[in-house]
Amino acid sequence: MKSSIDHFKKEGYYHGQSHFNKTLISELHSEFNLHFEDKIKRFNERFKGNRTNYGANHDINRWNMLLPSESLLVSSGFYADQAIMEVLKEVFNTDFSLVFFSSDIAAPGSKFQQIHQDGNDFAVALNIPLIDSDEINGATQIYPKTHLITENSVFTNDTNEFSDEEIIERAAQLTPYTLNVSIGDFTLRDLRLIHRGTPNNSDAIRPYLSAIFLPVEKEEAPTFETIEKGLEVFNQFKLEAFPTGRVDLIDYANTFGRLIMGMSCSDRVQRPISKKISDQLSEDALYCFRFAKFEDSSLNNKIIRTQESSQALENEIAIAISEFEALKNL
Ligand SMILES: O=C(O)CCC(=O)C(=O)O
Ligand SMILES: [Fe+2]
Numbered sequence: 001m002k003s004s005i006d007h008f009k010k011e012g013y014y015h016g017q018s019h020f021n022k023t024l025i026s027e028l029h030s031e032f033n034l035h036f037e038d039k040i041k042r043f044n045e046r047f048k049g050n051r052t053n054y055g056a057n058h059d060i061n062r063w064n065m066l067l068p069s070e071s072l073l074v075s076s077g078f079y080a081d082q083a084i085m086e087v088l089k090e091v092f093n094t095d096f097s098l099v100f101f102s103s104d105i106a107a108p109g110s111k112f113q114q115i116h117q118d119g120n121d122f123a124v125a126l127n128i129p130l131i132d133s134d135e136i137n138g139a140t141q142i143y144p145k146t147h148l149i150t151e152n153s154v155f156t157n158d159t160n161e162f163s164d165e166e167i168i169e170r171a172a173q174l175t176p177y178t179l180n181v182s183i184g185d186f187t188l189r190d191l192r193l194i195h196r197g198t199p200n201n202s203d204a205i206r207p208y209l210s211a212i213f214l215p216v217e218k219e220e221a222p223t224f225e226t227i228e229k230g231l232e233v234f235n236q237f238k239l240e241a242f243p244t245g246r247v248d249l250i251d252y253a254n255t256f257g258r259l260i261m262g263m264s265c266s267d268r269v270q271r272p273i274s275k276k277i278s279d280q281l282s283e284d285a286l287y288c289f290r291f292a293k294f295e296d297s298s299l300n301n302k303i304i305r306t307q308e309s310s311q312a313l314e315n316e317i318a319i320a321i322s323e324f325e326a327l328k329n330l
Helices: 003-011 022-046 082-091 164-172 224-244 247-264 283-288 297-302 307-328
Strands: 013-016 062-064 095-106 124-129 186-190 206-216
Touching: 003 013, 003 082, 013 082, 022 095, 022 206, 082 124, 082 186, 095 247, 224 247, 224 307, 247 307
Parallel strands: none
Antiparallel strands: 013 186, 062 095, 095 206, 124 186, 124 206
């Protein structure tokens, strides 16, 4: 078996070193910077400078930001690079989709995160560092082999049932590994792998592009109309949550947003992909984004938009509205 695949299955991650051309990464970085500046401006205007208890939108001085579609970030197709696709096609035992086309930004003053798994379910995160990262500016710490139930278990895509307490207990017996990375590198991480963000003690932000691939069982999704309705509710939750500074409301809103996009198998419905961009995409890149909304309507026909999927999403929206209301009144 190829060593990248073998390593990923055994260790729960793979570090591809000096893989991407540095000029490409520097161009992606420039686009990212413009977009992030704009994001901070909009965030401060929208929430009137109240950056909440987190000082950011995700965790203490940490930001998550979805990436724009009208951009080299999509058209370059870095996420569907051959070496990456080779691993993805081998480790998923079903079809998969690039659901979250995003970024993780550890700003100066970010702290150690709680040790966590991103989920109990198998999925894969691709990270592309836009600057070199190490112990000073917040490289991610991982606990190799913890994607498996025990370190000698055979790799499967099965869900594990570790609770937050069990994860912390398990990590306490192990030695973490700081995943230092350089411009041009990429990392692939099993979402079940135990890890944490670490402090950024430098004075510059530490941006990683992040693409999260989730398994897909059926080529079916809710209608764009239902998805848009869910995203409007998400937006309303954020508008209500952030100004209060209440972390429970903010976390609820963020989790609901991820649920909508997860059930849609794409975060590209409010960020449709124009024909100018899709015309530049390879077959693999179009596969990754096939659940997106495209200006080129022929690309929207690959996915069946069913009543059943829409109804399932409608139900989740209704539950969330009442849960959010109850949480607000606590
Ligand atoms: O950005 C990082 O270093 C890790 C962030 C992370 O694990 C998370 O936010 O879930
Ligand atoms: Fe994480």
